[in-house]
Amino acid sequence: xxxxxxxxxxxxxxxxxxxxxxxxxxxxxxxxxxxxxxxxxxxxxxxxxxxxxxxxxxxxxxxxxxxxxxxxxxxxxxxxxxxxxxxxxxxxxxxxxxxxxxxxxxxxxxxxxxxxxxxxxxxxxxxxxxxxxxxxxxxxxxxxxxxxxxxxxxxxxxxxxxxxxxxxxxxxxxxxxxxxxxxxxxxxxxxxxxxxxxxxxxxxxxxxxxxxxxxxxxxxxxxx
Amino acid sequence: xxxxxxxxxxxxxxxxxxxxxxxxxxxxxxxxxxxxxxxxxxxxxxxxxxxxxxxxxxxxxxxxxxxxxxxxxxxxxxxxxxxxxxxxxxxxxxxxxxxxxxxxxxxxxxxxxxxxxxxxxxxxxxxxxxxxxxxxxxxxxxxxxxxxxxxxxxxxxxxxxxxxxxxxxxxxxxxxxxxxxxxxxxxxxxxxxxxxxxxxxxxxxxxxxxxxxxxxxxxxxxxxxxxxxxxxxxxxxxxxxxxxxxxxxxxxxxxxxxxxxxxxxxxxxxxxxxxxxxxxxxxxxxxxxxxxxxxxxxxxxxxxxxxxxxxxxxxxxxxxxxxxxxxxxxxxxxxxxxxxxxxxxxxxxxxxxxxxxxxxxxxxxxxxxxxxxxxxxxxxxxxxxxxxxxxxxxxxxxxxxxxxxxxxxxxxxxxxxxxxxxxxxxxxxxxxxxxxxxxxxxx
Numbered sequence: 001x002x003x004x005x006x007x008x009x010x011x012x013x014x015x016x017x018x019x020x021x022x023x024x025x026x027x028x029x030x031x032x033x034x035x036x037x038x039x040x041x042x043x044x045x046x047x048x049x050x051x052x053x054x055x056x057x058x059x060x061x062x063x064x065x066x067x068x069x070x071x072x073x074x075x076x077x078x079x080x081x082x083x084x085x086x087x088x089x090x091x092x093x094x095x096x097x098x099x100x101x102x103x104x105x106x107x108x109x110x111x112x113x114x115x116x117x118x119x120x121x122x123x124x125x126x127x128x129x130x131x132x133x134x135x136x137x138x139x140x141x142x143x144x145x146x147x148x149x150x151x152x153x154x155x156x157x158x159x160x161x162x163x164x165x166x167x168x169x170x171x172x173x174x175x176x177x178x179x180x181x182x183x184x185x186x187x188x189x190x191x192x193x194x195x196x197x198x199x200x201x202x203x204x205x206x207x208x209x210x211x212x213x214x215x216x217x218x219x220x221x222x223x224x
Numbered sequence: 225x226x227x228x229x230x231x232x233x234x235x236x237x238x239x240x241x242x243x244x245x246x247x248x249x250x251x252x253x254x255x256x257x258x259x260x261x262x263x264x265x266x267x268x269x270x271x272x273x274x275x276x277x278x279x280x281x282x283x284x285x286x287x288x289x290x291x292x293x294x295x296x297x298x299x300x301x302x303x304x305x306x307x308x309x310x311x312x313x314x315x316x317x318x319x320x321x322x323x324x325x326x327x328x329x330x331x332x333x334x335x336x337x338x339x340x341x342x343x344x345x346x347x348x349x350x351x352x353x354x355x356x357x358x359x360x361x362x363x364x365x366x367x368x369x370x371x372x373x374x375x376x377x378x379x380x381x382x383x384x385x386x387x388x389x390x391x392x393x394x395x396x397x398x399x400x401x402x403x404x405x406x407x408x409x410x411x412x413x414x415x416x417x418x419x420x421x422x423x424x425x426x427x428x429x430x431x432x433x434x435x436x437x438x439x440x441x442x443x444x445x446x447x448x449x450x451x452x453x454x455x456x457x458x459x460x461x462x463x464x465x466x467x468x469x470x471x472x473x474x475x476x477x478x479x480x481x482x483x484x485x486x487x488x489x490x491x492x493x494x495x496x497x498x499x500x501x502x503x504x505x506x507x508x509x510x511x512x513x514x515x516x517x518x519x520x521x522x523x524x525x526x527x528x529x530x531x532x533x534x535x536x537x538x539x540x541x542x543x544x545x546x547x548x549x550x551x552x553x554x555x556x557x558x559x560x561x562x563x564x565x566x567x568x569x570x571x572x573x574x575x576x577x578x579x580x581x582x583x584x585x586x587x588x589x590x591x592x593x594x595x596x597x598x599x600x601x602x603x604x605x606x607x608x609x610x611x612x613x614x615x616x617x618x619x620x621x622x623x624x625x626x627x628x629x630x631x632x633x634x635x636x637x638x639x640x641x642x643x644x645x646x647x648x649x650x651x652x653x654x655x656x657x658x659x660x661x662x663x664x665x666x667x
Contacts, residue, residue, distance in 0.1 A: 004255045007602060008618065073619055074617065075617045152400065
């Protein structure tokens with residue numbers, strides 16, 4: 001038996017980047033979903049909901065594969081807890097996108113014309129947050145190649161540094177949108193308001209989890 | 225006639241042991257190059273064969289002395305009270321043959337049981353075992369034995385520390401830069417310089433003495449430092465020119481592409497570094513096979529037990545051939561499995577690991593310490609893991625390493641005791657007669 005052969009496990013970083021990409025594919029569907037919602041295209045929403053659900057499932061499969069190939073006996077260049085939490089957190093982004101799609105799918109909710117601009121602004125900010133995270137997280141493989149140090153680590157840390165503020169902006173937009181919704185409460189029926197609220201909750205969760213995932217990515221880079 | 229038969233038989237035994245060394249360990253020495261896909265398996269086998277052979281013939285004599293007479297003092301056995309004429313050399317001869325057989329048999333058994341074993345540990349354990357049974361505890365040089373065991377701890381540790389430092393430097397100075405391609409052009413020649421100086425020094429400085437005798441003092445003495453510096457400088461300059469040409473105008477590519485290019489620059493280096501590991505493996509581990517053989521040849525041709533004798537070159541050549549034979553028959557398959565399992569090993573990591581292992585093993589060889597090349601390399605790789613250079617390293621392997629000593633040393637010792645006692649009962653008279661037929665004038 002060769003000791004050298006026994007020494008190596010499989011690198012989790014390639015599959016982690018796969019997971020990141022899969023989750024981001026999910027996130028990218030928020031935009032067409034929103035368009036379909038504004039147009040009231042229920043068939044399109046149905047189709048996109050199926051697509052999100054499929055992607056979310058595929059991300060789940062990758063998540064399980066990564067967990068299975070990392071028994072405790074392997075020593076990693078990053079903290080194991082940080083890595084596992086990163087994976088869980090990133091997976092929650094896809095979950096939240098799916099929840100959003102389901103909210104649109106289960107009830108034919110229409111967006112009030114006066115809400116459109118604020119709604120689009122809020123969706124745009126959520127996408128901005130998750131884009132920033134995606135751009136940083138796909139660098140994991142390169143980070144591993146450069147042993148989590150040097151110029152590459154610095155540039156990824158810089159990217160993540162903006163996440164907090166971007167997420168805070170998303171929160172502010174959500175609040176503004178909420179106030180607008182309740183200012184129209186006389187015109188809207190309660191169930192519609194309930195579903196607006198659900199949309200906002202799920203979307204803001206996407207931004208929230210993206211920020212948390214970014215924090216864990218930072219922890220992974222800083223602590224070996 | 226009797227002496228010739230004895231020499232031929234033990235030479236076969238030594239060849240068998242050397243074959244074991246080749247079949248078991250050599251794949252590991254080239255592992256970094258094969259795993260990083262820097263060399264095809266076929267060429268890895270060929271390169272390993274050449275380097276192992278060169279290492280064993282050129283530098284192999286140092287550790288051979290330790291295995292031959294450093295662990296068990298043959299003169300203690302010779303001065304045992306109440307021995308008949310020719311009985312003392314016969315006892316030493318049987319003991320050495322028993323040790324060789326015990327180590328080889330244990331290696332075969334352990335490999336068959338799927339245990340990672342070191343040929344160095346087997347032979348040291350076997351010789352200590354025979355020493356204890358032949359002349360009691362006092363026949364074993366416990367001081368030297370302690371040094372050897374300490375070196376088994378220290379060599380993976382030193383390999384680990386060196387690997388950690390080397391990889392940290394490569395990653396800080398090259399991979400971690402904004403433009404790794406530019407950094408590679410200016411820094412890599414230093415890595416090449418270090419590597420070549422170590423290898424040249426190891427070969428030249430007192431290494432060639434047993435081949436050249438006193439004739440070539442200019443190269444085996446202090447001149448070796450000059451030679452090493454010259455070789456190092458020339459290789460570094462060549463490397464710089466070649467790397468510069470390979471990486472020209474690439475500094476604006478995206479980072480992943482730059483990293484890949486840098487790794488490609490390291491690919492020839494990891495081949496050279498792995499060859500150096502194979503070379504130092506040959507230098508250190510050939511002794512496991514030919515140490516006892518050299519002792520037997522010496523006794524059989526002089527009919528006396530002495531301390532000071534040069535290791536004959538043909539014995540080292542025989543050992544080298546055995547290693548190459550083992551590599552040719554089994555090494556290919558082992559190399560294949562090792563190569564597919566360690567794909568995480570990129571050329572830059574491979575260079576750090578192999579260079580660290582080479583330096584450590586060659587220093588140990590020069591200090592006449594039989595260490596395990598494989599364990600040293602494992603130490604170096606773990607060091608790179610600690611420097612955050614590897615994605616997933618199995619920490620259980622360290623446990624296997626300790627486990628393998630605790631089993632191998634006693635097991636080989638007990639086997640050697642059994643074989644020695646059997647040999648003493650069955651063969652003592654024959655060997656004694658064979659040795660004494662040689663007229664004293666011929667010795």
